[in-house]
Amino acid sequence: MKEKIRMAIGNTLLFTYIAFLVFGFKIVNLALVGVLVFFLSTFKYNKAQVSHHLNENKKIYIVLLALISFQFIHGMFFQDLHEKRFGLLPLLFGSAIVLLWVADIRKILYIYLTCLVLLVGKGGYNILTYYLTTDYFTINSGGHIDAMLVVARPYLGFMLNIGILLCIYLYQIQKKYRVYYLFLSVFFFAYLVFIGNRMQVVSLLLLALLYFVFYMKANGSKKILSLLVLGISVFLLFTYTSTLKERFEMDSFTSLDHLFSRLEKKEPRVLIWKCAWSFTQESSFQPLYGLGKVETIDRQLAACYEDKTKDNPMRGYFLDALFNTHNQFLEYYVLTGIGGISLLLLFFGLLVAKVKRYFIPMALLLSLFNFCLVENLFNRQLGVYLFGFVLTLILFIYSENKKVKSIA
Template structure:
């Protein structure tokens, strides 16, 4: 009875951490410290010690972290680089501590509750704003972030994850199937409401993947559905003012590209990242010596290439990073770092390719890594750690 209470107490603390993750930075860390102490005290019974070694996707990511850390030590840049690497260390520590969890169905359910709570809280704030101002400023990033519990890219990302967790529950639950389908529809409408670009693109791409790789209908029907998906996507973009502005839709292509160049920071950032790789001190095999050098190169590029004074000041004040985890790892780790990160995703796909819902989660992370440096954020590292644990559990069940 005592062991049962201890085990359940541990799981309840994990659930509390997940629920608090969407609303606080400090509370999850406090709970993780408590969980870490409990895990260390009972480490001899941690399932990770009984796990047989296999060359999994997690091992590839661990190799990447070790190589980057050794490189930083070699070039004496570790004191600055740890600001980034501590997120990766946190990711693996979460996976180790949470390894004691056995009820993954409840874990995913609590994760979905946390996502729903964050969305409902945001809807409430949006409703208050609309009642006061009678408009929705979702074409403006600065204003919209004040109305959401998380920044728009991140809340859009977790909403996509919530949609597929809901659909997975709908497939496995007969009694509450309709409830989970309605929940998925609600989350989809929320993505349209906040005009989350990458989330809309992710859902379109995953719909196409499901159509071509997970259905057994004729190719004629697949093509018809594909045309329907694309038409639906185009109609959403063209008929919703906020979404069309987020996609920089103007009267002609030239004007659209000009507006995108003026208002999309990633165009400037990625051009700077490309120019940095042409510098003499960049090693294509192992990248720059450290993140301090990369940060200084970005600031130098912003100062020299941006002509608009206010825009230049904005970039220099914000000190934008690469906003792309693949580019980031290419800058800091060269072809070796980028290659290992790509190999990590390839191995993940191979491990869960037969399960669409797990594949959808991986694709969602992959696309989000293309527009954000998730490892720079504590929240992002928590999410990656939790989902790596869930995916590894699915892989173990498939093997069994």
């Protein structure tokens, strides 16, 4: 009876935590505390499993702790610890270990996919309501989009990407309900295309290319045929999907110079990255420790937007939003110099070396890497939670794949 009660409490806390994470609720911190308390109070039941996991991945966790510690030491030296990001960094480590007590990875996957379906359902209902009540329907751009989708489009797109990969994983390991997982992956991809998340569509296409070239067990002719089918699918997708066609500025491909000129006036990240990188070319920039303070970066970005957007139709958008660097690697280099960027790259490098033999964990890792190229995950609560959550999935699924291979 005690065991049943313990499992019921654990499952309830697990569902609550993942649901709050997927829906981006601020009170996910309370759920994290609840799961951590449960984890610690039942540690004697999970000690062997947790110890084995930590020992098997100790280099990765050591580098993650070194990365977090370095940021705190750097912030202390530059008297920058009052910044919001330092309150989020402990959550990064907490979210990376909070689910290590779960014995069956499938339990996490089922809950995540269920919550993701609910999130898509809520967003789909909001879109339908918007369509029926507005005279001008658009989801290409506008301040109404993130509220309508429930979660900000970049983060929703990333979660859909992860959901698709998890469906493929479940399709591979389970004979039952294969049609369901296949349908669900197509459903998530269709929604991803519909909401026009460019970065994640590109990320999935690159992962498909990676699979066909390096992981697909087939002869050369079948690989060539698969790549041909992929190429035709990409062409049709970008030719006949109006949302993607407009958001990717397909009509701008008349020349490369014209493309970049158009993109700079349509995609904020192009100008954001130009501004952020320009700081590293100034004589005042110190590569060893960067600019030192978030306040300094924010001030210089604001000045750059003021100067570089005079002929840009998004000028008001830039000056109101005052975007951060939208690239975790670029931010860590500009802010904390070689030390910060080296530890982050080392973290990803160790993971690549560990999981490269298996496609799904490698695909999850590359999806996380790609997302860090377009967002500052460590500056946002949902970002740090997703980073830790996906890290857990990568290591758990790698462990399962390794176990199956050793049995086979």
